[in-house]
Amino acid sequence: MPLQRVRYIVLFCLMLLQVVIHAQDAAISKKLADLKNKNDLTEWLYQRIDYVTANSQQLPFLLATQKQAWRQPATLEERIAWLTLLSTQGYDQLQAGDILSSINYYEDAYAYFYKYKVIQFDVVEYVFKPLGNNYTRLGDYERAIFIQKKAIEQLNAFENTRDMASAYCNMAISYYTMGNYTAALNCITKGQKLTKNPGVNFRLQNVLADILNDQNRPSNAREILQKNIKSQKSANSQNAYNLLGAYTTLGNIELKSHHLKFAGNNYNSALNIINTWYPGDRLREKANLVAQLAKVKRLEKQPQKALLLADEALRILRINTSQNKTLAQNIYGEINLVDIFTEKALTYQLLKQPEAALQNIRYALLATDKIRKEFADNKTKERLQNNGKELAETAIEMALGLYQTSHDEKYLNLVLEITEQTKARTLADQIQHNNQQFASNRHDSLLRKRTDLERAIAYNERLIMTEKSGAKYQEKVNALKYDLSLLNKKYREQSAGTVSSPTDMLSALPKGLHAIEFFFGTRGVYMIDIKNSGVKKVARIAGADSLRQQLTQFINTYYRNGPDAMLNSPKEFFITSNTIYSTLFKNTTLQANERLCIIADDVLGYLSFDGLITGDKYAPATSQWPFLLKKLTTTYAFSLNALIKNKAKDTGRATFSGLFVTHEGNSNTPIIAVKKEAAAINKLVKGNYLYNEEVNTRTFFNSFENSATLHISTHAYLSGINKEPTLDFGKQKLFLFELLSKPHKPNLVILSACRTGDGMLANGEGIISLSRGFTAIGTPATIAGLWNVNDEAVAQITANIYKHLLTGKSSGTALHQAKLTWLNTAHPSDAMYLPYYWDSLILMGADGPVHLQAAINPIYWYAVSGFIVITLGLFYWIKKKP
Structure with a gap:
């Protein structure tokens, strides 16, 4: 057939298709208009749903339904139809590969179901199950588990054991993906006891195989899956x-065991099922399988084939164009995308590009960053940060490699940018959240x-911590957190703390500051x-692991477990401390009297650097040791990003509040050091001083909001x-x-207590x-303790901090001088110069001046009073004189 005739036929078919589509559009438009005139909202909704089900390319038509509806549902039937609309929109968006939009529609359906209590609607099948699965795809396992528990509660009311x-x-x-294998296995056991349904048990066995594979028991996992597959003709x-x-799980098992041929065979078997039974659907699963085949080809040293498959996976997810150009603006938060792009990167490395x-x-x-913006719970975000560090380390290695060959400084800035993306991001979110909260309309409902x-x-988390039966409040907390996550959808974008560009961060740093930022990876420390x-x-x-172990042992031995090891083995401490100093700072030059800011990472966050030994010549006299101090x-910062975004605001306020608990618990046994500390500060600084029973959560928050400097001296612990x-x-x-943010906050909080800078490492x-x-909550700087301290030393050091602050020195300099004063003061024992006694307190945050009012010296008042008495006496004497 001549080419010209083929073209005419194709053109004619396209014109005919347009005529058919136009006729369909006209027919549905007329039908919908008639239903609107009859005020039949229920049928109007179902007609739109059915039309798009038959014409999948018309998804935008379905998504416009809410805007085109002339009123809200009022009857039960209309609300069931509305829920059907929301769940259908969620399902269609998932099939189109837009997981975030899918979640939004399912969340709207969840909220609507509970608002109107539409119990006649099968919310488990059409909302809870897909919404929970979506959260799992996103990696938000806490919310997935919450929804899955909701599903079980709902099903339990109807005694639906199969669906339970x-x-x-x-x-x-959800549990096994989080690494909680005990809870996962418990769920499998419960599921197996509830039903003998072969399909459900098949799925339960598949999950068990996943767990066994994660636990490095591939032969057991393989046996289960092969038996399952064989049971189906x-x-x-x-x-x-x-x-x-x-087939997918079996492919993963074979891939982990490096049986590449068998892995590829199983992935292809899974792909054949999708192509046969789900043509045009299951796009996410299909893209995942194609990406796994790409990994197989890369490991088989066939990078070109691997690249073609990775690009195909991105096309399926609509990230790549047909010409394989990646559209960065189309990248969304999804675990699969992270894996595919990582696979492409490793393939390009193999290709030496x-x-x-x-x-x-x-x-x-x-x-990854777009995923975290969708997360609601801080614990979930912290887990994502942890999981993302290996990816960041790979990126840092690549950037540094390019710098070493090109000497282009942009790669150094890129290393800083990537490192900052791994640091204190949840903290940045909290700072941003609080800033946005007080910038918003106070009348916003x-x-x-x-x-x-x-x-x-x-409040409920407090009950968990303080009540004997506190565990019962956990479900209440989970429900409140989920409600908050739905409410926060409006604010999610504004509340996501962004990382400033390297240029902006660097230009915002104080002049003359020397900053050293550490990144602890699995292969190296940067x-x-x-x-x-x-x-x-x-x-x-x-040697990241060996350095981590050395630091952990050093901190535990010489600081966390008390001073005995340092007292009994000072030379060993000296040598180990100098070794750590040399390891950390061998690649930089530290100038005398400069200001150094440490942005620590991993176990380095438990270490105060002031007490590190800078020289290798041991001397018996501890006071003569070459401490970095x-x-x-x-000073220290959680990240450069947090440091520049949480700057002190000079309000001119010089108000001071001191909270002192000077006795043990409910007894009257005094804490002598706290009493001495309070008395010493009282003589120096004018302010509001509260003691013992006057100190509670109410007076704390009042002091926090009304003070430029807040001092807290009491017990602290974990x-x-x-x-x-x-x-x-x-x-x-x-x-x-x-701790809740307030519109006004101190520029400096001094936590003169044990372990106020200590906690769990995230x-x-x-x-x-x-x-x-x-x-x-917006405090620019805190001075806090990293370990249990010597009360006498801290009392003297904190008092000296205020002496130096009153002379106009910055908070960091004041702490530095106060520690030096301790070292330059005679003590009864040379042991008191060991870092355990004087080095616990560190300043975290902005190193700036603090306004304080000096207390009036009593001698001054005596002198004034004497002068007045003498003056009055003279006046009286002169007046009486004849």
Whole structure:
């Protein structure tokens, strides 16, 4: 057939198709108009749903339904139809590969169901199950488990054991993906007891195989899956989805065992099921399988084939164009995307194309960053930060490699940018959240509701910590947090703390500041050396694991477990401390009297650098040791980003509040050091001083909001199984989660107590401490203790801090001088010069001046009074004189 005739036929077919579509559009438009005239909202909704179900390309038509509806549903039938609309929109968006939009529609359906209590609607099947699965795809397992528990509650009311077993299966997936294998196996056991349905048990066995594979028991996992697959004679509409899961998991097992051929065979079997039984659907699963085949080809050293497959996976997810150009603006938050871009990066490395490799790793980091914006719970965000560190380390290695060959400084800045993306991001979110909260309209009803929910969460979390039966409040907290996450959808974008560009961060740093930022990876530790508002060097320290172990042992031995090891083995301490100093700073030059800011990472967050030994010649006299403190002033920051965004505001206020608990618990046993500290500060600084019973959560928050400087001296410790940082106010306790932001806050908080800078380490976030909590609610700087301290030493050091602050010195310099004063003062024992006694307190945050009013010296009042008495006496004498 001539080519010209073919063209005419194709053109004619296209014109005919347009005529048919136009006729369909006209018919549905007329039908909908008639239903609107009859005010029949129920049928109007179902007609739109049915039309798009038959014409999938018309999805925008379905998504416009809410805007085109002339009124809200009023009857039960209309509300069921409305829920059907929302769930259909969620399903269609998922099939189109837009997981975030899908979540939004399902969340709207969830909220609508509970608002109107439409119990006649099958909310488990059409909302809870897909919404929970969506959260799992996103990696938000806390919310997935919450929804899955909701599904079980709902099904339990109807005694639907088969679907309950299926819900337990989904919950098992969430738990095992989080690494909680005990809870996952418990869910599988519960599911198996509820039903003998072969399809559900097939799925439960698949999940069990996943767990066994994660636990490095591939032969057991393989045996289960092969038995499952063999039990099915052939794929059909009833078992296709289960077989798809079995082949995929079996492929993962073979891939982990490096049986590449068998892995590829299983992935292809799974792909054949999708192509046969779900043509045009299951795009996410299809893209995942194609990406896994790309990994197989890369490991088989066939990078070109691997690249073609990775690009195909991105086309399926609508990230790549047909010409394989990646549209960065189309990248959204999804675990699959992170994996695919990472795979492409590794493939480009194999092809020796480092620029392309780095670009794709950055795409993976972008997808990760978009995931975290969708997360609601801080614990979920912290887990994502931890999981993302290996990806960031790969990106840093690539950027540093490109710098070493090109000497282009943009790669040094890129290392800083990537490092900052791994640090204290949840803290940045909290700072941004609080800033946005007080910048918003105070009459915003949603804002007020959000504040009420946050307070309710804090109240119930307090009950968990303080009540004997506190565990029963956990479900209440989970429900409140989920409600807050739905409410926060409006504010999610504004509340996401962004990382400033390297140029903006560097230009915002104080002049003359020398900053050293550490990144602790799994293969190496990176030190970023920043001077004169620029990245001067990035150095790699080999042996991350061995250095981590050395630091952990050093901190535990000489600081956390008391002073005995330092007292009994001073030379060993000296040598180990100098070794650590040399390892950390061998690639930089520290100038005398400069200001050094340390942005720590990992276990380095537990270390005060002032007490590190800078020389290798041991001397018996501890007071003569070459401590880093004697060379320069050191302060700390959770991240550069947090440092520049939480700057002090000079309000001119000089108000001071001191909270002192001078006795043990409910007894009258005095804490002598606290009494001495309070008396010493009282003589120096004018302010509001509260003692013992006057100190409680109410007076704390009042002092926090009305003080430029806040001093707290009491016991502090870590409470409960989660090691919650806690301030002891005698009859009351203040937990970290109860710290609430206020419109006004101090520029400096001094926490003169044990372990106020201590807490659980969240990898990629830092130490979750009271010091961090004050930073989160907007305090520019805190002085806090890292370990249990000597009361006498801290009392003297804190008093000397105020002496130096009153002379106009910055908070960091004042702390530095106060420690030096301790070292330059004679003590009864040479042991008192050991760092354990004087080095616990560190300044975290902005090193700036603090306004204080000096207390009036009593001698001054005596002199004034005497002068007045003498003057009056003279006046009286002169008047009486004849």
